[in-house]
Amino acid sequence: MSTQEQHNSSGAPVPIRRRLSPAARRDEIVSAAVELFAESGFDGSTRDVARGAGITQPLLYRYFPNKESLIEAVYARVFLESWDPAWDDILLDRSLSVRDRFQRFYEAYTESIxxxxxLRLWHFASLRDAEVYSWYKEVVQEQILKPLxxxxxxxxxxxQDFLVTPVELEAPWLLxxxxxxxGWAQQVAGNDDGDGRAEAIRQMLEMYMLFTEARYATPS
Known part of the structure; x- marks a missing residue:
């Protein structure tokens, strides 16, 4: 994100601050953090986030008292706000087979994410930030895998027991x-093949259906 800068008496650049409401300023800081962390991972500094937002680091700390609170805001923006409430209805629509409704869901979900x-933030979280990744895993389990x-x-x-055991979650996590x-491999390769993505979803769901038929089916 490009910003205008002026220089202080020592020659160091100082961002020119634009007048924004507190909500708009907070939103701009989070946007700058998302952009930075997606490029450099969660090791990116608050100083660089402030520079990207066109503000000073002390002003950033008025909105986010520490880096952890900023990371939480990035997590909410990227991983929570990307969830479409309509997907909950798709997952529980028993007029369709489980295979069909999860096909519909995963096609919409992957189109969004x-x-x-x-993908870069998910990749960095899975490699370097155990806390962010644990937050993500908890949401996925509760919203997608346990319903499956x-x-x-x-x-x-x-x-119809509500409890889902860790062993039962192993296969959904593989899916x-x-x-x-x-998705990550497609991103690295620069591909965006919607038909290929739909087919990949079908194949993975097919493997899960066959596995669960063997595990759960009532013996005749």
Missing amino acids: FRPVW VRERRIELGCD HGGLLNY
Whole structure:
């Protein structure tokens, strides 16, 4: 993000601050942090974030008292606000098979998240920031993977227990993680093949359906 700068008596650049409301200023700081962290990872400094937002570092700390609070805001912006509430209805629409509704969901979900900024931040979090990645994993489990397990159990005529065990989550994580790795590989290769993405989703869901049919199906 480019900003205008002036220089102090020592020759150091000082950003020219634009007048913004507190909400707009906070939003601009988060946008600058998203851009920086997507390029350099969560090791990027608050000084560089402030420079990207066109403000001083002390002003940044008036909005975010420490780097951890800024990272939390970036996490909320990228990983939470990208969730479309309409997806909840798709996941629980029992007029469709589990396979069909999760196909619809994952096509919409990956269309939304298979973007350079999202994928780069997910990649950096998975490699270097255990806390951010743990936040992300918790949301994925609660919003996507546990509903998948529960709905598949019901479809196969098994118990309708709300509890989902860690063992039951292993296969859904392979499915979800495989799709994210597919998206990352496509991003690195510079590809954006919607048909290929839909087919990859179909194949991974097929493997999950076959696996769960063997695990959960009631013996005849």
